Amino acid sequence: MTTIRVLPDIVANRIAAGEVVERPESVVKELIENALDAGATSIRVLLKNGGKLNITVIDNGCGMAYDDAMLAFERHATSKINSEQDLLGVATLGFRGEALPSIASVSRLRLSTCQKGESEGTILSMEGGVLKKVVRGPLEPGTTIEIGSLFFNVPARKKFLKTVETEYGRVARMVTSYALANPDISFFLTHNGKQTYAFSERLGLFDRARQVLGEDPASAELTEPGIEVSVFLLPPEHNLRSPLKQFFLLNGRFIRDKTVSGGMLAAYRQSAAHIKGYPQVIIKLTVEPEMVDVNVHPSKLEVRFRHQSEVYNAVKTCCLNALYSRRQAPAVFYQQGRERLATFAPESPGWQGGQMKGDNHNSSFSRSWQVSEQLPSLRFAEFQDESRPVVTASFTVLAQFQETYILVEREGELYIIDQHVAHERILFEQALKNIWENGIERNRLVIPETANVGPELMASVQERGQLIEKAGYSVDVVGDGLVKITASPVFVPTGQIAATFLELVSMIAEGRETDVKSLYRDVAALIGCKAAIKANHPLGHVEMTRLIADLFQAENPYYCPHGRPVILKLTLSEIEKLFKRK
Incomplete structure (x- = not known):
């Protein structure tokens, strides 16, 4: 007698349910995907007690005929694929044929469905995966699935469900994800008889993003061969303590993917403020089905891209474009007895195209410095000549504080500017432009320097x-993890050649330098950091005015290349609140 046996279908379904059905959120996800694959234009999700008591999903899709309804609860029964070849380019959201039998095996389920064009539909009831009743009768076209008593026969799984509020929140996020991924479909969520979310088909993707994020997001789009990316995000001052408002969407489905999140985080680190937390961001990708494998896990939340680096760079670039499109300075404002960093849209006309408009020549301060548009830009060296002409308006340099911060007045607003990161930003943009036009100049070393990269980094070298x-270094491999540096970039000081080289190789080994574009940007950032004036460095009024004038002409004057804020803004109203005048 053999000891190995084939498990009954009901047991196999219960095992599969352990991977497919984790909580009410999982049930709603699978049923929404089925509705979308059925061509639904309206999907309604109704919950009782966060889905722990009851889940109902109603769609107006194509519906099912009687025979299909009976087959739908068989394991691996699906209308989505027919052959092994179909798995190489899955274009539907569902395809495994596991969801319905898995859900039915751990709940009391009722299916009501009617195929479009038919006069009557099918109603069937199941309990724990066992068919209890089937009837036929008149129904509206579409499908309604009711899930009651989830995990009634798996008490261990039921015990690990969270509170009603937590389970509801998870379902709400899942419904929101699919509403963002499919902006031409109506989605409605009702909890305990009260409608809590409504996404009408009249709302486009931007309007839905604004509804989800709570305010107008910065946005950008990018189209490259085989991939399209749309990004909606809030600046990092709005970061949260959890990633609940991070939505990664691929070909109409919600995913969790390190490639996408890595590209997004790299963009924030490169251009955004140095603030902790999780960015609020919506990233919607469309790629050719053949370029992504969605058959990684039964939950279909994990995917594998065929060309990960291309996806990473596209996401990073698109997020950077969205972040750079935001022309706002961080503002300190008073709220409920405490200060915090935030971002406000300018209340008055701001800078456009590197120029200032809405100039105000009347200042209450006794000394107003004006800088001409022809003023020479700051170079890598410190300020040399205070005798150069100074002619511009629209801002007034008030003072230098602690030989580190410059106080500027403009149209009734106070700007606090970090002189080091301001100069760093200016030099970064100048250096990047110069590198792209002329390449990185290098010095030939009369006496080569030796750097110990070790066996791990030697492979990258x-x-x-x-x-x-291309980074400006010439090296010869000596052996035993040693390299001889024979040339280095002109901007690297003599005593830092080996250390800077090791830093560069480490970034390459970590995958941060994937192409010439990212390499040049980091080299330019290094130039800006090394050559910028430092904190605790006294500046005269003319020097400060030149610095501020060049800063306001920068492409992104609000953040340094490493993400630290350059400018903090205080309006008169906010100052009066701080002093309890209002």
């Missing part, structure tokens, strides 16, 4: 030698 050359 040998494999990415061309990228290292």
Whole structure:
């Protein structure tokens, strides 16, 4: 007698349910995907007690005929694929044929469905995966699935469900995700008889993003061969303590993916403020089905891209474009007895195209400095000549505080500017432009320097030698983890050549330097950081005015290349609140 046996279908379904059905959120996800695959234009989700008591999903899709309704609860029964070849380019949201039998095996389920064009539909009831009743009768086209007593026969799983509020919140986020991924479909969520979310088909993607994020987001779109990216995000001052408002969407489905999140975080680190937390962001990707594998896990939340680096760079670039499109300075404002960093849209006309408009020549301060549009930009060296002409208006340099911060008045608003990161931003943009036009100049070392990269980094030195050359270094491999540096970029001080080289190789090994574009940007950032004036450095009024004039002409004057804020803004109203005048 054999000891190995084939499990009954009901047991196999219960095992599969452990991966597919984790909580009410999982049930709603699978049923929404089925509704979308059925061509629904309206999907309603009704919950009782966060879905722990009852889940109902109603759609107006194509519905099912009687025979299909009976087959739908068989394991691996699906209308989505027919052959192994179909798995190489899955274009539907569902395809495994596991969801319905898995859900039915751990709940009391009722299906009501009617195929479009038919006069009557099918109503069937199941309990714990066992068919209890089937009737036929007149029904509206579409499908309604009611799930009651989830995990009634799996008490251990039921015990691990969270509170009603937590389970409801998870379902709400899932419904929101699919509403964002499919902006031409209506979605409605009702909890305990009260409608809590409504996404009408009249709301486009931007309006839905604004509804979800709570305010107008910065946005950008990017189209490259085989991939389209749309990004909606809030600046980092709005970061949350959890990633609840991060939505990664791929071909109409909600996913969790390190490639997408990595590209997004790299963009924030590169251009956003140095503030902790999780960005609020919506990233919607469309790629060719053949370029992504969605058959990684039964839950279909994990995917694998065929060309991960291309997806990473596209997401990063699109997020950067959205962040750079935001022309606002961080503002300190008073709220409920405490100060915090925030971002407000300017209340008055701001800078456009590097120029200031709405100039105000009347200042209450006794000394107003004006800088001409022809004023020479700051160079890598410190300020040399205070005798250059100074002619511009629309801002007034008030003072230098602690030889580190410059106080500026403009149209009744007070700007506090960090002189080091301001100069760093200016030099970064100048250096990046110069590098793209002329490349990185290098110094030939009379006496080569030796750097110990070790065996781990040596592979990167040998494999990415061309990228290292473009960074301005020439090296020869000595052996035993040692390299001889024979040339270095002109901006690297003599005593820091080896250390800067090791820092560059480490970034390459970590995958941060994937192409020439990212390499040049980091080199330019390094130039700005090394050459910028430092904190605790006294400046004269002319020097400060030149610095501020050049800063306001920068592409992004609000953040340094490493993400630290350059400017903090205080309006008169906010100052009066701080002093309890209002």
